[in-house]
Amino acid sequence: MGAKARKASKKAIKKASSQFPNSDSKTASADFLPLEGGPREIPETKPLQKNATVLYVGRIPHGFYEKEMEAYFQQFGAIKRLRIARNKKTGRSKHFGFIEFENPQVAEVVADCMHNYLLFEHLLQIHLIPPEHVHPKLWRGFNYKFKPVDYVQIERKQHNKVRTLEEHKKLVEKIIKRDTKRRKRIEAAGIDYECPEIVGSGQSAPKKIKFDED
Secondary structure, eight states, X not given: OOHHHHHHHHHHHHHHHHTSOOSSSXXXXXXXXXXXXSOOOOOOXXXXXXXXXXXXXXXXXXXXXXXXXXXXXXXXXXXXXXXXXXXXXXXXXXXXXXXXXXXXXXXXXXXXXXXXXXXXXXXXXXXXXXXXXXXXXXXXXXXXXXXXXOHXXXXXXXXXXXXXXXXXXXXXXXXXXXXXXXXXXXXXXXXXXXXXXXXXXXXSSOSSEEOOOO
16 A cells, blocks of 8 residues: 555545544534433332242251251241251251241341351351242141151061962062072173072962962
């Protein structure tokens, strides 16, 4: 590019920049044109009414359960309902729960004061839940005292139940079938091992058997 071309390009740039007003000058035009029909009035926003009474409580430490939580949070105000999420099978705590206070102001104070509160090496996470976000089934069975299922007792009853002769034969056939599969796996692994015989496989009438009455 020659000197003449450079001068021509500079003149074009100056000419183009002169068409736009300087933002720093007092005579600068407004950035936006006025709306048609004059300025519009912005409606006044009313302050939202804080009526949330339900709190989410997360990172609940071990041993801090319903009785302990109720006794601790009662110092702020009256508690309406409280529940901790638990495992349906074991009944163990899932380390989060919900508290409902009777007064929304008390709930707000608890959320402000107890959020990130260190309790038994756990930082409590407490948040207000708006009423429209509270699940309708949240408080279903909240006062139910969990009773863990004794699966060992159930299996014991199933194992020791009185069986008919046909049921006993089916049970023995299943045991023998599993034993033959185990023997084949041991042989395939190249292990020289003599499996013991199954006790009761040749017995036709065990102790707990129910015969059909003629």
